Structure formats: C-alpha cells, structure tokens
Amino acid sequence: MELISEEKNGVLVVCVKGDIDLNSNVEFKKFVNEKIDNGCNELIIDFSGIEYIDSSGLGTLLTAKKKVSKNQGDIVLFGLSDTIKTLFKMSKLLGFFNVFENMDDALSSFQ
Amino acid sequence: MAIEEKIEIEIPNDTAFLDDIRNFIIKAASRFNFDQDDIDDIEFAVDEAVANIIEHAYQGQKGYIYIKVMCNDTEFSIRLHDRGEKFDPTSADMPDLDEHHAKKKTGGLGIYIMRKLMDTIEYKFVVGEGNYLSMVKHKK
Numbered sequence: 001m002e003l004i005s006e007e008k009n010g011v012l013v014v015c016v017k018g019d020i021d022l023n024s025n026v027e028f029k030k031f032v033n034e035k036i037d038n039g040c041n042e043l044i045i046d047f048s049g050i051e052y053i054d055s056s057g058l059g060t061l062l063t064a065k066k067k068v069s070k071n072q073g074d075i076v077l078f079g080l081s082d083t084i085k086t087l088f089k090m091s092k093l094l095g096f097f098n099v100f101e102n103m104d105d106a107l108s109s110f111q
Numbered sequence: 112m113a114i115e116e117k118i119e120i121e122i123p124n125d126t127a128f129l130d131d132i133r134n135f136i137i138k139a140a141s142r143f144n145f146d147q148d149d150i151d152d153i154e155f156a157v158d159e160a161v162a163n164i165i166e167h168a169y170q171g172q173k174g175y176i177y178i179k180v181m182c183n184d185t186e187f188s189i190r191l192h193d194r195g196e197k198f199d200p201t202s203a204d205m206p207d208l209d210e211h212h213a214k215k216k217t218g219g220l221g222i223y224i225m226r227k228l229m230d231t232i233e234y235k236f237v238v239g240e241g242n243y244l245s246m247v248k249h250k251k
Contacts (some may be wrong), residue, residue: 056162092208
C-alpha cells in the first residue's frame, strides 16, 4: 500500500494505493491519526487507487471521522469503485460519509 | 452437494498472508464461473473470517489456519479451522448499523459483513481441536 498526501485549498488530500486490510491498516491508521493529531481537521480520502478495504479500514475511517467532528471538521471520500460502494451501502456507511465522484466535488464541499 | 473440486491449504496465523488468501479465494471461485458480485462477497467474508481468527482466536499466538474449499457449479463452500481460543462469530446479535455508526463504534462491523454476505454460516468448537467455521455461498 502507498500513502501520499498533499494540501489543496487548505484541505489534506490523502491518496491511497493498494489494499487496506488488517495488515496494511496498521500503517493507514497511523498515517491518518498522525495527520489529525497534527491539526488536520478537513481531509479527503482518494479511493480511486483502493482495490480492497476491510472492516478494520472502515473502522479507521469511522474513528477518524469521530475525531475531526469534535473539531467541526470532516472527512469526505471520492473515487470509490462499484465494489467498494456496494460494501459501503451494505454497511450503511453511504449516509454517514459524504461520498463524491471526483476530487473537485469533494474539495467544493469544504468551501 | 456434488463436489467438483476440493482444495486444502494451511497458512500461518499472520496478517501478511491475508492478501494471498484473498487471491486464492478469487481464483477458486473464478474457476467455477461465479459472477464478480459473488466473488467479491466471498472475498470480503473470508477475509473478515480469517482476520477474526488472527485477532480473536489466536490473540497474537503463533499457529496455523487450515482452509478447505469445496466448489461446484452451484455453490462455494469454505471451512476454516484453527487451534486458537474459542471464538464464535455467529453468537453475537447483528448490530443495528444506524445506531452503531451514530455512536461511532468500530467493533462488530466485520462480523456483520461476513454474516450478511454469505448464505450459510455454521460454527462449532471441538475440545482438543479448536474452532471450525463453515460458510456457503450459492451461485446467483
């Protein structure tokens, strides 16, 4: 798994490439938590390179959302594959996270 | 069930092998022409089941997970056996996910996913042998 982040209009965009499972989630969780602990409260997760995510990865996102919400921040997602969208729908997470088709729409949600 | 193919593998109790297990499952289900939605369901369910064994049954101890797959043209059947502590993923109530997410809980989601995606899940614990979890997915 590769994790790359860049700031756009004051929002941190985290691009993930690869699978997020119980193994790689250790690194994903550490990465996201460090960004939040360092003051990032507005994050976009780019899912376009994520081939697979398990419940531990979903748990990381839920915990991260809880943290940033306390500071009036948000975490939004874009680029979900149809398979991952189906998983989010089944897990009732589509109504919980704001999900966008592309980065521009995700960025606009913070304006 | 007329068994067309039976495959048995054993893997170390280590998260580093989860990717290999998913690839093994995808390959096995693809050979029997399960459609992509079914293959995705089986992949998610098996990954969650193995992750539970690693986290809850073995609890950091070394061990092996014994996987037996039986496939035919109508169903995909998998049995996971481990020699860890007793852990029954079928015993908990299915969580109300709206309440679960509203309270921002994170536990229990994997078991929910596993039970939601497979058609049948059966668990048994045998003293001296360990946990056996059997799951079946019928072809659409």
